[in-house]
């Protein structure tokens with residue numbers, strides 16, 4: 001048999017690769033991946049509106065020398081099967097070319113290393129003219145004329161991408177500049193989310209000099225976010241970290257928090273797994289059909305950290321925007337979902353409506369109506385007796401008290417109480433107006449008032465509060481006894 005070399009046609013293959021399905025925002029994110037992999041601490045995205053708008057992405061990463069840059073611009077610069085460093089966000093050796101040229105017809109890349117600038121471009125029209133894989137190399141003078149090239153003046157190393165001739169976008173709009181501006185604002189949201197862990201770790205991304213604020217979908221800076229037990233799944237000797245979180249109830253969210261989690265309306269939709277590859281969010285807000293998105297699970301979000309060494313397992317795509325979870329991982333995640341959804345329901349229900357009958361009485365136990373028409377009982381934290389403790393205890397003791405109260409509430413023996421009560425076997429607290437009882441309660445109030453006075457609380461206000469609180473509120477006589485008395 002004879003062998004025959006079958007080379008791809010450059011213009012045709014490049015045109016085909018342009019249609020991989022990048023959106024504007026996934027394309028920019030793929031380029032930012034490269035900057036982050038190059039350890040950049042600051043990335044600038046600059047949109048220059050014009051008759052022929054241009055877009056610059058500049059980073060202060062470790063840059064490339066001329067040979068490295070030429071190699072980086074080759075389609076298929078790296079073998080997708082090759083082991084990558086732990087912090088590398090790349091995989092296919094294509095992103096820089098495929099992402100940029102999915103949006104425009106010309107990509108110029110200038111990089112600085114060892115004090116020298118080098119530059120090349122892919123120009124689709126030139127590739128068509130030459131009918132081959134021809135890059136154009138930029139000389140010093142040509143580099144100097146490029147817009148905002150002075151960005152290099154302040155860095156020892158870095159890389160500059162210039163995207164020109166947005167043919168795809170311009171074919172779909174009458175006003176290219178406006179459309180690009182709109183795309184950019186969606187892109188800011190997208191980058192704020194997918195790179196939020198990098199932004200939280202100090203990487204700075206600016207769009208036209210405005211710093212992008214991280215959009216942490218777990219609201220870890222909100223103290224009311226509840227972290228559940230972290231679980232580790234080992235596959236092929238690699239570790240996948242799974243950590244469920246329960247977001248705080250909506251009333252505890254600030255406006256900024258609400259924006260971060262995708263708004264009130266989308267809360268239900270955004271529950272689910274958040275899959276990170278090397279801390280970069282790839283896919284989010286899905287349970288992979290392992291369970292349904294229920295209203296009550298809307299506060300549950302599960303952070304899953306997968307290292308890039310497992311890329312082969314979950315079929316990550318070139319755009320890093322989809323992934324299929326293999327069955328072995330799914331099975332192990334299942335238990336975790338149950339736990340987080342269950343917790344989410346608890347938080348959700350917690351905000352029941354207080355339905356104690358009489359407004360003038362401070363009940364010790366509050367009866368709270370839940371959404372499904374059931375009730376739960378909680379200790380009223382506003383009763384005078386607890387207020388006295390609040391003023392007296394130090395922060396650690398207060399914490400201990402809070403823990404104790406929570407435990408008491410949680411362990412309320414509903415079932416056995418119900419059984420005993422239904423058989424008439426529960427002794428109700430007596431409301432006997434006999435002298436012994438009255439004297440005991442009277443003394444308790446007296447003691448409480450002394451305590452209040454000793455910590456600077458107003459006795460009158462305290463007495464009023466106590467007389468409205470159970471059990472004292474049930475004894476008219478107590479009220480009249482204190483009326484006659486000088487405090």
Ligand SMILES: Nc1ncnc2c1ncn2[C@@H]1O[C@H](COP(=O)(O)OP(=O)(O)OP(=O)(O)O)[C@@H](O)[C@H]1O
Nearest residue numbers: 034035038063072077090091092093094095096159
């Ligand atoms: N901003 C940058 N700074 C330094 N080196 C870069 C930068 N961008 C790209 N490179 C180099 O160019 C190579 C090719 O980049 P490209 O994005 O095309 O592929 P990749 O990142 O290796 O894989 P993927 O296709 O998954 O993105 C990278 O592996 C990296 O070595």
Ligand SMILES: [Mg+2]
Nearest residue numbers: 034090095096
């Ligand atoms: Mg890349």
